[in-house]
Structures are given as C-alpha cells and as structure tokens.
Amino acid sequence: MASRILNVGLIGFGLSGRYFHSPFLSTNPGFKIKTVVERSKNEAQEFDPNIGNARSVEELLSDESIDLVFICTPNDTHFPYAMDALENGKHVVIEKPFSATEEEARQLVALAEQKGLILTAYQNRRWDSDFLTIKKLIAEDKLGDIVEYECRYDRFRPVVPTESWKEKSVPVGGNLYNLGPHLIDQALVLFGEPLTVTAEIRSVRPNSEIDDYFDVRLGYADKLVIVKSSLMVYENFLRYNLHGTKGSFIKGGLDPQEETLRKNILPTEKPWGVEPENRWGKLYSEDFTGIIESEAGDYAPFYQNVYDAIVNGAGLAVKPAEIIRTTRVIDLAFQSSREKQVMTY
Structure with a gap:
C-alpha cells in the first residue's frame, strides 16, 4: 500500500487526460483522480463515475485537498495555468510543450523552487x-x-x-x-x-x-x-x-x-x-x-517517480534543468x- 494517497486534479480531459494520464493514475495506488476540469462535458465520469467535476480552473485550484495538478489543455494555456496552480500550492505536471519560451520555463521553475513544490514536464x-x-x-x-x-x-x-x-x-x-x-x-x-x-x-x-x-x-x-x-x-x-x-x-x-x-x-x-x-x-x-x-x-x-518525488523526496526523472534546455x-x-x-x- 502507498504510504500516502495524492489527490489529483486534471485540467482538461482530451487525448492526454483521457488516454495517457487517467489509465496510469487510476492503476497506481498512490494516486486518486479526485476532480477533472470540463467546462461543459462529463467525459471523466464515463471513465470513472467517482471522479468529480469542476467547471473552471479556479474551482479546481480552490480545492485545498488537491495535491497534484496535471495540465492537459491547449498549449497557450500551459504557462498561466501552471503559474496559478503553483501559486495555489499545488504540485504540477505540464503536458508538452512545457511553455512557449525558455523565459517562461525559468519563471515556472523559479516559482516552484520558491514554493517548495514539485514541477515537471510530461516527457513520457x-x-x-x-x-x-x-x-x-x-x-x-x-x-x-x-x-x-x-x-x-x-x-x-x-x-x-x-x-x-x-x-x-x-x-x-x-x-x-x-x-x-x-x-x-x-x-x-x-x-x-x-x-x-x-x-x-x-x-x-x-x-x-x-x-x-x-x-x-x-x-x-x-x-x-x-x-x-x-x-x-x-x-x-x-x-x-x-x-x-x-x-x-x-x-x-x-x-x-x-x-x-x-x-x-x-x-x-x-x-x-x-x-x-x-x-x-x-x-x-x-x-x-x-x-x-x-x-x-x-x-x-514516470508517474511513480512523480509520486516518489512528492512523498519521499526522490529526485525527479525529468528534471527542471532538462526541461529548460529543451525550451531553449x-x-x-x-x-x-x-x-x-x-x-x-
């Protein structure tokens, strides 16, 4: 049994949320997919009826029980959503591309370090x-x-x-x-x-x-x-x-x-x-x-490493410095x- 169960929120439930992240998160005992942001649809409940809905990013991030957020939305939203999630004390995994520029990537990494939060890119x-x-x-x-x-x-x-x-x-x-x-x-x-x-x-x-x-x-x-x-x-x-x-x-x-x-x-x-x-x-x-x-x-x-980094202090497999060099x-x-x-x- 996992020593701690992390509550996960997914922002978006398209290809990556539905077919990449949810299957691995739902089969790892260290994670519970608590909430998915879908503005009008309820496709997450078709995957698992126990998953809750949030109709906005703000609603998800205001939930203090959410430990970890996966950002699976259109590319231009990755940076602002990740900044908001970090500001709200959430650990964050960002779909590719991590950010639009190296400068944005450095801002995100600096904020995560300042907040003591885990931040990584989904380099599956x-x-x-x-x-x-x-x-x-x-x-x-x-x-x-x-x-x-x-x-x-x-x-x-x-x-x-x-x-x-x-x-x-x-x-x-x-x-x-x-x-x-x-x-x-x-x-x-x-x-x-x-x-x-x-x-x-x-x-x-x-x-x-x-x-x-x-x-x-x-x-x-x-x-x-x-x-x-x-x-x-x-x-x-x-x-x-x-x-x-x-x-x-x-x-x-x-x-x-x-x-x-x-x-x-x-x-x-x-x-x-x-x-x-x-x-x-x-x-x-x-x-x-x-x-x-x-x-x-x-x-x-990849998912087990994210869990171990958050719960057990392990080093990230996809390190911030590696993410920055890709954006560069x-x-x-x-x-x-x-x-x-x-x-x-």
Whole structure:
C-alpha cells in the first residue's frame, strides 16, 4: 500500500487526460483522480463515475485537498495555468510543450523552487520501447561512439476543414511545439547540451495554417544530431538511424502504448508495451548483424517517480534543468529558421 494517497486534479480531459494520464493514475495506488476540469462535458465520469467535476480552473485550484495538478489543455494555456496552480500550492505536471519560451520555463521553475513544490514536464517518450532499446544499445557499446543520430516522427495528415486549435494559426501552435519536445528531449537525454542549433521550420501541406515540418540539427564536437517531423509523409515507418564507430542501428515503427490505451486497455494488462516483431530494429556491425528485440515500453515509471518525488523526496526523472534546455533549443530553432543562421546554444 502507498504510504500516502495524492489527490489529483486534471485540467482538461482530451487525448492526454483521457488516454495517457487517467489509465496510469487510476492503476497506481498512490494516486486518486479526485476532480477533472470540463467546462461543459462529463467525459471523466464515463471513465470513472467517482471522479468529480469542476467547471473552471479556479474551482479546481480552490480545492485545498488537491495535491497534484496535471495540465492537459491547449498549449497557450500551459504557462498561466501552471503559474496559478503553483501559486495555489499545488504540485504540477505540464503536458508538452512545457511553455512557449525558455523565459517562461525559468519563471515556472523559479516559482516552484520558491514554493517548495514539485514541477515537471510530461516527457513520457523517454519510456517508449524504441528509445529504451536505443539507450540499452548505446550503454552496451554496441554502436561505439555515435557520429550521426537521426530521429523522425512523421504523420500523414492532409489539411481538412476542422475547428481544432491544432490546425489553426494560434499562439504556441504548430508541429514543432507539438512533436518537437519529444524528439529534442530524447536527443538531449542521450547526448547532453549541443554547441549549436540549426533549423528549418515551414509549412509543406496545401492550405496549412501551421508549421507542419521541421528539421532541427544539433551540432556537437563529435557528432551530428538530427530530429525531423513532417505531417505529409504517407509512409511514416522510419524512426531512427544511428551510426557509430562500431556499427549502425536502423529502426521503424512507433511504441504501441498509445494505440493500446486508445482501445481502453489499462496498463495493468500484461504483457504491456511489447512491440510487434515487425517494428524491431536491425543492428549492423562486425560483431553482429541482425534483428534486435525491442525493450518493452512502459510509462508507469514516470508517474511513480512523480509520486516518489512528492512523498519521499526522490529526485525527479525529468528534471527542471532538462526541461529548460529543451525550451531553449526550441527557442533557438525558431530563431535559426527565421534568420537562416546557425545559432550558438
């Protein structure tokens, strides 16, 4: 049994609130989802009738029994909602993007430190099957020193009439803010801070209102790191290309957890996060050339770490300093693309 149960409030119950956070929070004995902010709907009660409704953020934050708040709302609200939550003494997890700018990120981190509160970003892709597999290969020195790393996260989403803010020219909108934080965070976890940032950010789809393509290049003294995404890639299987002094690793496919969660399957279902064999990558080297079975993905450790940080004083897995460096790279990427220059990190 958990030594303490944390009461959780979710601000928003869209894709992330419903299909990412709620399944893991509801199956971890350390958490109780007490309240969800839905201004007019009651979809949280369809997930669990014991969850309460709040019709405004203010109503949720005024509840002194809420310990931890997850912010799962449109991107431009992340910063003000997080500031309000921290001011009201709540621990906070923010969906990506953490904030619009590095300066906003620093303000949030400073306030959390001042208040003695836990603040982190939802970087669940650190616990993807493919990323765990790559970390293991690098740790085992199967590739030698990495000289080139490329990661793509592509989709095929032609522009269709929609009211979704994700396809509108809105503040803190577009694909770099949407998928960029995942890819950039993974690269920085593997290789640390770069020396330079160079980017091209543009719209490639007919009638697109947003940036739907990015190519961000992180320069290091001994390697080149490329993270790319396009919403106009019909065959989007390719994910990772790693080349090192001992070999190469090529891998496609996405971690299966999201598609599993969307089927209303809870993460207590075993086996969990196991990739189908057709998504396994291939290692090419003098020592061994062949298929590498993927590690099982599992987002549950993220939530357990947040619990342990709040209740037991453990260090955060996704640290504030790591969050700030990701926001810095995004800032520099936009500047690089706008000015057509290589930016010094």
